[in-house]
Amino acid sequence: MTLRIAVLDDYAGIARDYADWPGEDRIEVFRDTISDPDALVARLLPHNVICVMRERTPLPATILERLPNLRLIVTSGARNLSIDTAAAARLGITVCGTESRGSATAELTMTLMLALSRRIVPEANSASAGGWQTGMGRDLSGLTLGIVGYGRIGAMVARLARVFGMRILAWSRSLTPEKAAALDVDHAASLTELMAGADIVSVHLVLSEETRGLIGAAEFAAMRPGALFLNTSRGPVIQVPALLDGLRNGRPAGAALDVHDIEPLPQDAPQIDRDLIDSGRLLLTPHLGYVSEQTFRLFYTQMAEDIAAWKAGAPIRVIGAGAQSTPKA
Known part of the structure; x- marks a missing residue:
């Protein structure tokens, strides 16, 4: 046949x-x-x-x-x-x-984390345009990484982040203090507690009716000054308008999105905000997490x-x- x-x-x-x-x-x-x-x-x-x-x-x-x-x-x-x-x-x-x-997504997460923290894109753009240093980056060592959804990929990210000297804070609906202790991570009692306690937040959740729109204005407002936000899981887990408003108001200070509500990303998508992108506060990638x-x-x-x-x-x-x-x- x-x-x-x-x-x-x-x-x-x-x-x-x-x-x-x-x-x-x-x-x-x-x-x-x-x-x-x-x-x-x-x-x-x-x-x-x-x-x-x-x-x-x-x-x-x-x-x-x-x-x-x-x-x-x-x-x-x-x-x-x-x-x-x-x-x-x-x-x-x-x-x-x-x-x-899962290693490809975990590695991309660390790549985005480093790119945002060290302002790689705006500094590279400045150098290629004939300019030079325009701002100040930040080390990962000593920072707290908050992982939302501590499954297989979240655990891989935690292992990589520890190499950079980061403390790991984790939250998921199924993660108990006892499980967290066994996994050698600090446990956040709630999503808001994690958002408030991390210098960088990385999302690793499966999209479901429970997680759709889970992270919105209240969660972004709870973030620390200077904190960064990454999403390499699924676009609809976050509320994009709330994220963009948060970026304009400084919480989070920067964000990297590899996943989007509609893919391929339409050119009129609200997250294609030139002011945020050109300033280095927003980094967009075309769902590269598993693309290797x-x-x-x-x-x-x-x-x-x-x-x-x-x-x-x-x-x-x-x-x-x-x-x-x-x-x-």
């Missing part, structure tokens, strides 16, 4: 080179993201297999129900909340995932493995209840 396989949202154009895809199948790689439902359905309609990169293209029930040829979805990562796995199971569509490397050569080789290699296993009638890394359908002649 020859499959039609769609590989979506390959922004960098590397999907074909990073894995040994089934040679007998027809593979189409798309480098753009389509947000219009009708246009997305028209693109995907002929395909039996869809490979998605994280949440770049959501696949809700309203889309899946319009794709009668679809038999298999393969997502990068072991979880993708933008895929309606219940609807997929009902429609006889198998959903499989891959392993992931090693991570994407892992993703695409295991996507190809998932397809081969499904074709052989023995799906691997199945996500959700998923009907483990096999290819139909």
Whole structure:
């Protein structure tokens, strides 16, 4: 059986080179993201297999129900909340995932932390324009890093931050004082306490109805003078208007956002504020957290493995209840 396989949202154009895809199948790689439902359905309609990169293209029930040829979805990562796995199971569509490397996001977090703290972007811009030093940076050593959401990636960030001599303060709904002590981190009794007690706050939460809009005006207002804020988790966890207002009023003093409510980021997005960006108070990056050569080789290699296993009638890394359908002649 020859499959039609769609590989979506390959922004960098590397999907074909990073894995040994089934040679007998027809593979189409798309480098753009389509947000219009009708246009997305028209693109995907002929395909039996869809490979998605994280949440770049959501696949809700309203889309899946319009794709009668679809038999298999393969997502990068072991979880993708933008895929309606219940609807997929009902429609006889198998959903499989891959392993992931949290190190890429943790390393980017430290990169953004250093860039903000040492004013790398505005100072580099000054030097390239013929100027010289324009401000004063700050060491990480001796500062308190507040980690919101102390899961796998949050713990990786904590390990890296300790190398720089930082104290770790952590908060999550599931983190108790006893667990914090066992993990050798200081425990914040509330999110507000963490925001008030940290020199730098870094968010590492899964997006859910509980975390959507979790950090807003009250939380930013509680931050210390000079404190910095980083979000490399999911855009909707924070209230962007509240963050921008906070930056204009000095709390936080600076922020780095790698994730955004709408991605790719529209050019009329409110966070593209030239005054904040040019002053070095706001650093925007295009969701680079998991974008590294090693991570994407892992993703695409295991996507190809998932397809081969499904074709052989023995799906691997199945996500959700998923009907483990096999290819139909």
